Amino acid sequence: MTSLDLTADVVGLTRALVDLPSESGQEALLADTVEEALRGLAHLSVERIGNSVVARTALGRPRRTLIAGHLDTVPAAGNLPSRLADGSVHGLGACDMKGGVAVALRLAASLPDPAQDLTFVFYECEEVEGDRNGLHRIAAERPDLIDDAALAILMEPSDAGVEAGCQGILNADIVVRGERAHTARAWKGVNAAHKAARVLQRLDDHAPERVVIDGLEYREGLGAVAVRAGVAGNVVPDECLITVNYRFAPNRSPEEAEARLRGMFQEYEVRVAEAVAGALPGLDRIAGLVDALGVRPRPKFGWTDVARFAALGVAALNYGPGDPSLAHTAGEYVPVAHLRECEERLRSWLR
Numbered sequence: 617m618t619s620l621d622l623t624a625d626v627v628g629l630t631r632a633l634v635d636l637p638s639e640s641g642q643e644a645l646l647a648d649t650v651e652e653a654l655r656g657l658a659h660l661s662v663e664r665i666g667n668s669v670v671a672r673t674a675l676g677r678p679r680r681t682l683i684a685g686h687l688d689t690v691p692a693a694g695n696l697p698s699r700l701a702d703g704s705v706h707g708l709g710a711c712d713m714k715g716g717v718a719v720a721l722r723l724a725a726s727l728p729d730p731a732q733d734l735t736f737v738f739y740e741c742e743e744v745e746g747d748r749n750g751l752h753r754i755a756a757e758r759p760d761l762i763d764d765a766a767l768a769i770l771m772e773p774s775d776a777g778v779e780a781g782c783q784g785i786l787n788a789d790i791v792v793r794g795e796r797a798h799t800a801r802a803w804k805g806v807n808a809a810h811k812a813a814r815v816l817q818r819l820d821d822h823a824p825e826r827v828v829i830d831g832l833e834y835r836e837g838l839g840a841v842a843v844r845a846g847v848a849g850n851v852v853p854d855e856c857l858i859t860v861n862y863r864f865a866p867n868r869s870p871e872e873a874e875a876r877l878r879g880m881f882q883e884y885e886v887r888v889a890e891a892v893a894g895a896l897p898g899l900d901r902i903a904g905l906v907d908a909l910g911v912r913p914r915p916k917f918g919w920t921d922v923a924r925f926a927a928l929g930v931a932a933l934n935y936g937p938g939d940p941s942l943a944h945t946a947g948e949y950v951p952v953a954h955l956r957e958c959e960e961r962l963r964s965w966l967r
């Protein structure tokens with residue numbers, strides 16, 4: 617098994633993490649490697665839950681801060697192994713979010729006597745359905761490991777600035793029905809794939825809302841991410857499923873988001889697969905760290921586990937290296953300057 621040297625420079629550590637592939641569901645080797653490295657640090661007690669690793673100090677400080685990063689990545693896109701070019705580390709997960717994980721590991725190794733107690737969480741399956749998420753499992757099985765923090769810092773890519781709150785997600789299928797027929801006598805049937813064009817057009821015409829909360833403008837999004845139809849090459853399809861992904865502002869509940877989607881497609885069956893709340897920015901609760909970092913918070917458009925911490929009553933924010941708009945792209949990278957800046961700023965705040 618590869619060993620991680622947590623005393624090494626954050627750039628080398630980021631590259632080592634990228635070079636240990638860990639698509640969602642396949643994090644075991646990376647989790648083993650992270651666990652082994654953390655167990656070598658006498659000031660941390662380490663627990664393993666599935667393929668997630670939690671490491672905590674127990675110094676009796678009056679306040680505890682939690683720093684978390686997910687170990688998984690989206691599927692590879694010909695972007696391995698890592699490479700260092702133009703002042704950035706390139707490769708699968710470099711931006712989302714092995715750069716952030718490297719910063720957190722460096723902090724775990726280099727702060728034996730911090731001003732606050734610290735909890736580090738490196739977890740599995742963030743990029744997939746919520747019930748597979750490692751933090752979901754920890755919250756269900758060992759809430760004591762994470763619910764005593766006053767603040768949680770998610771090292772999600774946020775351009776080395778603070779992104780507050782996060783938007784909710786709703787995934788659903790819109791079902792378009794037709795009638796089967798032999799394609800040689802297509803006029804006897806109704807082609808559901810053709811009728812689906814009306815749904816796609818409505819989605820294309822839709823102008824997503826912009827919602828301002830605490831001075832931050834959250835941009836909603838609604839679009840098709842898959843279209844499925846087809847019985848056989850000589851059959852007029854009687855069903856077409858259009859899968860939509862709706863990103864809704866954090867002041868809407870999942871129920872409200874669902875009602876809005878159903879209202880927009882009243883004449884169709886809408887099958888909701890998953891609807892997860894976002895998190896309000898909560899700027900008053902994160903002001904201490906935001907002021908110390910000297911940054912102006914921006915809104916987080918992607919869903920992150922700040923929502924889970926908000927539900928647990930723990931104040932949380934996104935602060936990590938990498939441009940979030942590069943997340944999930946084949947060309948993702950993380951600038952070396954962001955890695956160094958995030959590490960240094962967090963270290964001086966925690967020290």
Ligand SMILES: N[C@@H](CCC[C@H](NC(=O)CCC(=O)O)C(=O)O)C(=O)O
Binds near residue numbers: 919
């Ligand atoms: N359980 C969720 C998981 C999706 C999480 C993912 N988050 C990010 O990509 C954060 C990076 C960013 O945009 O800043 C997402 O928003 O898709 C699910 O249901 O898909």
